[in-house]
Structure formats: structure tokens, C-alpha cells
Amino acid sequence: MTSIWVGPRGTIRNYPGFSPAVDAEAIRKAIKGIGTDEKALISILTERSNAQRQLIVQEYQAKYEQELKDDLKGDLSGHFEHVMVALVTAPALFDAKQLKKSMKGTGTDEDALIEILTTRTSRQMKEITQAYYTVYKKSLGDDISSETSGDFRKALLTLADGRRDESLKVDEHLAKKDAQILYNAGENKWGTDEDKFTEVLCLRSFPQLRITFDEYKNISQKDIEDSIKGELSGHFEDLLLAIVHCTRNTPAFLATRLHQALKGAGTDEFTLNRIMVSRSETDLLDIRHEFKKQYGYSLHSAIQSDTSGDYRDVLLKICGGDD
Known part of the structure; x- marks a missing residue:
């Protein structure tokens, strides 16, 4: 049974020869020794899959009657602490x-x-x-x-609600119908029928939406993005544009988010940690590829120049290689 949280394009995989007992002990030593051995913590937690880390968490709890996350929180601080706790969270x-x-x-x-x-x-x-x-x-x-x-x-x-259709089959007839519904709800109407946009964009599968957007362009001579920008506003507009972006290319959407988090004055660690950790076992390789394609430099180099210390080390390990 493959987990719904694991995909073929992650940077982190199961560690061969994994032993939760050995790891739990090594982590305990790294935390409880004189001074914390951050390097040891980083190398263990970034080289095990999340499923393996959950077994370490159980083992740690059984052996030391302490929650691993609490020990990490007690021992580490700042953004480094946040990302390490994220790694041991399901x-x-x-x-x-x-x-x-x-x-x-x-x-x-x-x-x-x-x-x-x-x-x-x-x-x-x-x-x-x-x-x-x-x-x-x-x-x-x-x-x-x-x-x-x-x-x-x-x-x-x-x-x-998690009601988006997940089947990979596409229905040409439905795509034509939905495209017409979207056209009638926006471009072809005085005022906009927002509910129709929500129904189609939040419930249809991504493959289905792709052909719907092609049909939409045939009918209206416009890209769906341009119609959304023209017809809608505020956070609702942002949400629908995000859905269109993800439909076309989810890794590219997340690469853009990472770029926003890393550029400019401060780093947005909340976003950076979340994307790096949550996509590390699904599609981080694709996100790296899209990042390089869009911005001309690698995600690795962006992290390198924008973060520092142990925090940088752990992010670079999650990132995997340089592109």
C-alpha cells in the first residue's frame, strides 16, 4: 500500500537498513549529550522518510517516555527548531x-x-x-x-471538503459544457455568477480542467486566467488563479511560492518550511526543475544565499542536489 503522501519525484526516500531503535538512541545522544549535536540530528532526520521518522518517534517515546518533538523544542530554537519539528510530524x-x-x-x-x-x-x-x-x-x-x-x-x-474528482479519465462532452457554463457565468454576462466558477474549478479533476480550459479558449478567444482577472477580485480571484496554475503545473505554482518566500528583504520561513517539508517526498525534484526554469538559478543556491547556519544545512539536505 503506497502512502497518499508519497510520490515518485521526492528528494527524500526510505532509508535502507533502517532501525528505529538505533536512530532513537542516536537522536537521544545528540540531544542529551554535552551541547547539542545538530549535525547528527540533521543527518538522521533528513535521510529517513516521514513514515520511518514516525517509527523513530514511537520508539523514542517508548524508550525515554518523552515526546521527541518536545525534546527537540526544548533543545533547539527559531526556524531550525520549526523545521526539525515539522520533519517528525505526520x-x-x-x-x-x-x-x-x-x-x-x-x-x-x-x-x-x-x-x-x-x-x-x-x-x-x-x-x-x-x-x-x-x-x-x-x-x-x-x-x-x-x-x-x-x-x-x-x-x-x-x-x-475534499470533493474534487480524482479520476484520470476525461470527458470531452463535459469539458465543452463546463467551458460554456464558465463563459456564460462571466464574459457573456452582465455581472458574474461566482458560484459557477467555484463549482467547476473546485470539483473537477485537474486533467478534466485542462481540456475545459482549452475549450474555454475556443469559445471565448481568451485564456481562463484573463477572464478570471477581468471578472473577479480579491482573495477569491487569487484562489481561482491558484487552481488554474496548479491545474496547468502544480510544481511550477509551488516554485513561484518558494521564490516569493526567498526573495526580497526578509525570508518567509513559514512558507519555505512548509513547502520544503511537505513536498520533500512527492514532487520536490519537479519543483526544483521549475524553479531553475523560471528564475535562471537553482533553488539550492537561493536557499544557500538566503538562510544560514543549521537552518540552512537542514533545508539544503531536504532540497537534495543543486540544479
Whole structure:
């Protein structure tokens, strides 16, 4: 049974000859010795898959009656601590926590909500909503409802529901019909019928949407992106554009997000950590490829020049090679 969190284009794979007992002991030594051995921690945690790290977590708990994440939190600090704790967190729980952080406190990080909800599969969303409820005793939908509004809220709730079709079969007839619906809901109408955009863009599979967008161009002589920009606004517009971007090329969408996180004055570690950790076993190789293609330099070199110390070391290990 392959995990829904693992894909063929990750930078991190299962470690051969893996022993949770040996690793748990080595980690304990690295944390509890005189001074922390960050190098040892980094090399163990970045060279094991998440499934293997979960076994280390169990072993650690059984042996030392301590949560590994608590020991890491007690011993490390700052962005380095955040990324190390992320590595020992199960993927659905990690996403649940990221969603919670995006909505906590004053102001909502809409871009983070959009990024997570548009790039996870329906099956992943179901696990995330379960993890969310388990940890926060509140449904993800309730929190989204209280933190967002209008068409943006409706679309987020549809995505959080994990109802996007995942089949790879495409239906030409449906594509023509949906393209016409989108055209009638926007370009061909005085005012816009936002619900129609939400229905088509949040429920159809990505392969299906690709042919729908081709049909749309035939009917309207316009790219769907241009129509969305012309007809819609605000976070709802951002969300639908993100869906179109992901439909066309999810790794390219995430490469753009990483570039935004790494360029300019400060580094956006919240985004950087999330994408690096959550895509390390699915498609980080493709994201690296798209990054180089779009910006002319490698993700590796961007991390190298924008971060420092142990934090940089762990990110570079997750990144894998230079392109």
C-alpha cells in the first residue's frame, strides 16, 4: 500500500537498513549529550522518510517516555527548531497545524490557506480534516467559516471538503459544457455568477480542467486566467488563479511560492518550511526543475544565499542536489 503522501519525484526516500531503535538512541545522544549535536540530528532526520521518522518517534517515546518533538523544542530554537519539528510530524497533522496557524491570531494568511487547499488531493484533504478535528476539537470548516467570508469562503469550504474528482479519465462532452457554463457565468454576462466558477474549478479533476480550459479558449478567444482577472477580485480571484496554475503545473505554482518566500528583504520561513517539508517526498525534484526554469538559478543556491547556519544545512539536505 503506497502512502497518499508519497510520490515518485521526492528528494527524500526510505532509508535502507533502517532501525528505529538505533536512530532513537542516536537522536537521544545528540540531544542529551554535552551541547547539542545538530549535525547528527540533521543527518538522521533528513535521510529517513516521514513514515520511518514516525517509527523513530514511537520508539523514542517508548524508550525515554518523552515526546521527541518536545525534546527537540526544548533543545533547539527559531526556524531550525520549526523545521526539525515539522520533519517528525505526520503529514496530515503537519498540514492541519499549518492551516490552524494560517487562521490564528489577528489577520488570516490567505495565501497559505490557498496554497495548502489547492495543492492537496481529495484523499489528503480528508486525512487533514480528520487530523484537524482530532487536535483542535473543532472542524476545519468551522474555522474557515469564521475566518473568511463571501465567495472566497465558499470556495475554500468546497476544497476543504475534499470533493474534487480524482479520476484520470476525461470527458470531452463535459469539458465543452463546463467551458460554456464558465463563459456564460462571466464574459457573456452582465455581472458574474461566482458560484459557477467555484463549482467547476473546485470539483473537477485537474486533467478534466485542462481540456475545459482549452475549450474555454475556443469559445471565448481568451485564456481562463484573463477572464478570471477581468471578472473577479480579491482573495477569491487569487484562489481561482491558484487552481488554474496548479491545474496547468502544480510544481511550477509551488516554485513561484518558494521564490516569493526567498526573495526580497526578509525570508518567509513559514512558507519555505512548509513547502520544503511537505513536498520533500512527492514532487520536490519537479519543483526544483521549475524553479531553475523560471528564475535562471537553482533553488539550492537561493536557499544557500538566503538562510544560514543549521537552518540552512537542514533545508539544503531536504532540497537534495543543486540544479
